[in-house]
Amino acid sequence: MAAHAATEETAAPGGAVPVTGERMRRVLGAFCTGVVVVTAMDGDEPVGMACQSFSSLSLDPPLVCFCPGAASTTWPRVRAARRFAVNVLAADQGGLCRAMAGRDKFAGVAWTPGPGGSPLLDGALAWIEADVERELPGGDHAIVVGRVRDLAAGRAARPLLFFRGGFGHALAS
Numbered sequence: 423m424a425a426h427a428a429t430e431e432t433a434a435p436g437g438a439v440p441v442t443g444e445r446m447r448r449v450l451g452a453f454c455t456g457v458v459v460v461t462a463m464d465g466d467e468p469v470g471m472a473c474q475s476f477s478s479l480s481l482d483p484p485l486v487c488f489c490p491g492a493a494s495t496t497w498p499r500v501r502a503a504r505r506f507a508v509n510v511l512a513a514d515q516g517g518l519c520r521a522m523a524g525r526d527k528f529a530g531v532a533w534t535p536g537p538g539g540s541p542l543l544d545g546a547l548a549w550i551e552a553d554v555e556r557e558l559p560g561g562d563h564a565i566v567v568g569r570v571r572d573l574a575a576g577r578a579a580r581p582l583l584f585f586r587g588g589f590g591h592a593l594a595s
């Protein structure tokens with residue numbers, strides 16, 4: 423039988439270690455992901471949020487998904503737009519990612535409207551534009567399913583990675 427990968431989580435004498443939010447965040451931080459910015463138009467105003475919970479979901483029909491937190495102020499605006507773009511960030515876009523997780527998100531950010539009008543961020547590795555198809559409950563997050571309308575790969579560069587609460591990048595492009 424395989425040994426436990428981590429001893430810290432199982433070392434407490436006399437029983438289970440509570441599954442706290444802090445422990446979830448710390449342990450699941452070992453799962454390395456790419457980073458995207460989900461964008462949409464709220465009238466004339468671009469809105470966006472950094473997201474690591476993005477995934478390709480289905481090829482036929484073409485679906486993607488991401489998970490906005492219940493406290494997100496951006497997600498209700500994306501929901502109202504009923505359409506969003508997913509911008510896959512490159513290794514040199516860590517600053518952009520931090521900005522998109524903050525308040526003054528689009529200050530100095532170059533973007534162009536996609537075919538469906540959603541903001542496409544300059545310098546992204548790829549973009550996917552989708553219509554909101556479903557919103558499912560997921561605890562303190564929602565699971566948003568989008569039907570892909572159009573998509574394209576952008577420049578050839580290394581991806582931005584998120585691992586244990588910090589940024590990294592892959593060795594090969």
Ligand SMILES: Cc1cc2nc3c(=O)[nH]c(=O)nc-3n(C[C@H](O)[C@H](O)[C@H](O)COP(=O)(O)O)c2cc1C
Pocket residue numbers: 457470471472473474475476489490491492493494495496497519520522523524584
């Ligand atoms: C690398 C990274 C990944 C993130 N992934 C998510 C995510 O998957 N879901 C989410 O709700 N927030 C995520 N966030 C946080 C949001 O970007 C940030 O809290 C949000 O933009 C602020 O909330 P707002 O929607 O009110 O602007 C992430 C932040 C960073 C830096």
